[in-house]
Amino acid sequence: MITAALLVAAGRGQRAGGGIPKQWRPLAGRRVADWTLAQFRALPEIGPIVLVLSPEDKAAWDEFAKDSRLILAEGGSDRAGSVRNGLAALDGSGAEAVLIHDIARPCVSARLIRDVIAALDTSAAAAPGLAVTDALWTGAEDRVTGVQDRNGLFAAQTPQGFHLDAIRAAHAAHTGGAADDVEVVRAAGLAVTIVPGDPDNLKITTPGDFARAERILGQHMDIRLGNGYDVHRFGPGDHVTLCGVTIPHGHGLVGHSDADVGMHAVTDAIYGALAQGDIGRHFPPSDPQWKGANSAIFLRHAGDLSRQMGYRISNVDCTLVCERPKIGPHAEAMAEAMAVILQIPADRISVKATTSERLGFTGREEGIAALATVALIGE
Known part of the structure; x- marks a missing residue:
């Protein structure tokens, strides 16, 4: 089964600070996007790679257009729209499955990518999740207002993997926004297999996440x-x-x-x-x-x-x-x-x-x- 990767890199990432979208900010000697892209490029299990870019990122378009292995797609008005555009770009690629990944998760491991691919052998959809182990509160105005039961709760991660026909049909039928692609396929009635996530597979969201990601990349690089x-x-x-x-x-x-x-x-x-x-x-x-x-x-x-x-x-x-x-x-x-x-x-x-x-x-x-x-x- 030919597996494609779809990397969503069209967001603006304002909460991360720095004045430019977080995917183009430096991290441990490279840009965030470069780390993420390298992880997928290095695996022989990955076939075509779609990179979804904002139309505002002209320099990125010019740079990546020279890479014959990449397929470029324009970002949509929201994440779901960007993913749909990326899926459409896979027409004629021969891909039968796709891994959809946030470009702002540069610490994703080869093991996790392969685990999701392996799960697609027996499931139409699979995604990594971390079981919640901390106590959960509800709160308002800096005060705890209640306690939330954590049993059966998972923190969602990417890459999220799908048989290509299934995710395309799910997006075509979906209306409105969605937190991620698991939400989209579940709305279409598809079962999603949970693959054990990786605590180091953080999504860079706030300024402090850069330091943590740099420590992870430094520790793990042999x-x-x-x-x-x-x-x-x-x-x-x-x-x-x-x-x-x-x-x-x-x-x-x-x-x-x-x-x-x-x-x-x-x-x-x-x-x-x-x-x-x-x-x-x-x-x-x-x-x-x-x-x-x-x-x-x-x-x-x-x-x-x-x-x-x-x-x-x-x-x-x-x-x-x-x-x-x-x-x-x-x-x-x-x-x-x-x-x-x-x-x-x-x-x-x-x-x-x-x-x-x-x-x-x-x-x-x-x-x-x-x-x-x-x-x-x-x-």
Whole structure:
């Protein structure tokens, strides 16, 4: 089932202060919206992403229009109208389910997103909620006027997930406003599964929420860096394979596998960040089954291992060192080839090249070297 994300970012957020809408305010080195968007972009389970923007946010429209993965939609007169516009923007996207999320919840975890997606396998609607544990009062004029029974009460969170046909039909039939999309589908008679919420998944509403969100993001961010380096010499042949792309050349590269020096460097960088050795540890060259093997096998294993260990690949930077062949015309295809293998967006992979100014073995065109750096973020 293809699951889309619909991020509602058209509100003005006046209670948060700061003079500009809260989604565009800085938070821990990035904007609030950037944190939220990054959480959804990083998950391979998420397909198309709709970003609902206010027509007043011209700079945001100009910025995000350049992102080929995003679908932009104009905000409505209220939240329900914005969601309806976002749902309409999914026409033709192939999405069968959608997660609707407030852009002002930047601390949403990958675990919570996946829990909601998993609940949609057996339910037409699912949403996270936190059971209320504090005593509840009613009050007026700074005085307690009564006590409210907290049994069976939940604090609602997002993302709220729905089968796309169900949420579209519910919104089409709904009149008036609604606090959230759960209210809309319940009015249409749909049952909603409650997924355990996350106390850290706060919605930034008041000025003090920025400090709390910054503490959460700082505490939870487990970042690992790894680097890789590999060299292969030239030998007989009429092509080289670099970062998964075959390029005609007067020589081939010599190695136990297909000698893809770029992919080997990236693979070793991932293993290094995980403290899991190198390619030789997982695929010993003494084992004949790996002779002539496609290096995509190694890279895929490293990517799968990172997810199994609870990390997602934030970005990859690979530099190829050679006089020839020219890498520039093939760099985009190389990034796209590795993106498919690693299950991350191609715009998170950089492939570039340099020469060694005719110095050393690469300068003498005796072979090709590659260096790679990766960043992993714990989930």
